[in-house]
Amino acid sequence: LVPIGKANIVLEGSDLTLITFSKPLRVTLEAAEALAQKGIQAEVIDLRSIRPLDEETLYASVRKTGRCIVIDEAWPMASVGSHVAWLISKNCFDTLDAQVELVSGEDVPMPYNHGLELLAQPSARKIIDAAKKVLYREDL
Numbered sequence: 001l002v003p004i005g006k007a008n009i010v011l012e013g014s015d016l017t018l019i020t021f022s023k024p025l026r027v028t029l030e031a032a033e034a035l036a037q038k039g040i041q042a043e044v045i046d047l048r049s050i051r052p053l054d055e056e057t058l059y060a061s062v063r064k065t066g067r068c069i070v071i072d073e074a075w076p077m078a079s080v081g082s083h084v085a086w087l088i089s090k091n092c093f094d095t096l097d098a099q100v101e102l103v104s105g106e107d108v109p110m111p112y113n114h115g116l117e118l119l120a121q122p123s124a125r126k127i128i129d130a131a132k133k134v135l136y137r138e139d140l
Contacts, residue, residue: 005052009061013041016067016134019058019084021047024071024122031127038140040131050080055087062088066097067134071122076104101130 010025011032020028025046032042043061047053062068068088072081085100106120132140 002048004049005054006048007054007057008046008048009043009057010046011042011044013043013065015041015065016069016131017043017045017058017061017065018069018071018127019045019047019061019088020071021050021080022073024073027122027124028071028127030124031131034124034128035131035140040135040140042131047080047084053084053087055091058084058088059091062092063095066095068092068096069101069103069127069130069134071103071127073105073121075107076102077107079104098134098136101134103127103130 010029018028018032028044032044035042043065045058045061070081070085072079074081076082081102081104085102088100103122103126105122108120111117111120128140132138
């Protein structure tokens with residue numbers, strides 16, 4: 001059984017925290033693997049449930065890494081991802097080394113064309129691009 005209200009640390013790391021849930025977990029793990037090949041150890045957290053939200057696990061991870069990217073397939077405005085990013089910014093402000101980044105679905109109606117649909121969703125490349133920002137590195 002999946003414990004409700006308890007996030008799962010899928011991959012432990014020390015350089016940045018990647019927080020996601022549901023479908024984007026796959027591309028988040030792909031991004032973490034690509035980052036690991038560059039020497040970046042990402043901690044990947046799967047929320048598993050959003051209400052109740054396991055804030056303590058999130059805060060502990062972000063306080064450890066100092067950097068955070070939230071990945072959510074929904075639109076950026078008024079989404080679970082934007083709320084989690086706000087909570088992290090509010091409650092971990094003093095320990096953040098960079099602003100929290102949100103990788104979300106594009107703010108467009110979901111296209112019917114499969115290629116365009118993929119472009120409108122979070123991808124490993126978009127997560128790596130966000131990692132460049134929070135790590136202040138262009139070589140990723």
